[in-house]
Amino acid sequence: EMQVDELQRLLAGLDKERRTLVAEMKDGEAELARLRSVEGDKLAQQDRAAQLEKEVAMLREKIHHLDDMLKSQQRKVRQMIEQLQNSKTVIQAKDSVIQELKERVSYLEAENLEMHDRIEHLIEKQISRGGHSSRARSKSEYVSSKRLTGPKPLPLIRVVET
Numbered sequence: 240e241m242q243v244d245e246l247q248r249l250l251a252g253l254d255k256e257r258r259t260l261v262a263e264m265k266d267g268e269a270e271l272a273r274l275r276s277v278e279g280d281k282l283a284q285q286d287r288a289a290q291l292e293k294e295v296a297m298l299r300e301k302i303h304h305l306d307d308m309l310k311s312q313q314r315k316v317r318q319m320i321e322q323l324q325n326s327k328t329v330i331q332a333k334d335s336v337i338q339e340l341k342e343r344v345s346y347l348e349a350e351n352l353e354m355h356d357r358i359e360h361l362i363e364k365q366i367s368r369g370g371h372s373s374r375a376r377s378k379s380e381y382v383s384s385k386r387l388t389g390p391k392p393l394p395l396i397r398v399v400e401t
Contacts, residue, residue, distance in 0.1 A: 240323070243319050243320065246315060246316045246319070247316060250309060250312050250313065253312070254309060256305060257302055257306065260298050261298075263298055264299065267291045267295050271292065271295070274287055274288055274291070275288060
C-alpha cells in the first residue's frame with residue numbers, strides 16, 4: 240500500500256511537470272508566432288525562431304516521454320491493486336478452509352472422546368460380567384487403562400499384563 244501511495248505521488252508529480260512543460264511549450268509557440276509577425280531584424284528573429292522551434296521540439300519530446308512514464312506507472316499501480324485484491328481473496332479462501340478444518344477437527348475430537356467413553360464403558364462391563372468372555376479376565380489384567388491428556392485428546396492406551 241505504501242508503494243501504491245508512493246507511485247500515486249510520483250504520478251501526480253509527473254502530471255504536474257507535464258502541465259508545466261505544456262505551458263512552456265505554448266509560451267514558446269506564442270513567442271515564436273509573435274516574432275514571425277513582428278517586423279524588425281530578420282536575422283535575429285530567424286535565429287530566435289530556430290531556437291524556439293528547437294525548444295518546442297525538445298519539450299514535445301519530454302511531454303511524450305512523460306506521458307509514456309505516466310501510463311507505465313498507472314499500469315504498475317493497477318497491477319499492484321489487482322495483486323492486493325487477489326491476495327485478499329486467496330487469504331479469505333484459505334481462512335475459510337482453515338475454519339472448515341477446525342470445525343472438522345472439533346467434531347472428530349468429540350467423536351473420538353465419545354468412542355473412548357464407550358470403550359471404557361464396555362471394558363467396565365466386561366470386567367463386571369467376568370464370565371461372559373471366552374476367558375475370564377481379572378482386574379489385574381487391566382493395569383492401566385486411561386486416557387492421556389494433552390493439547391488434543393489422544394487415543395485410549397490399554398496395557399494388559401499377561
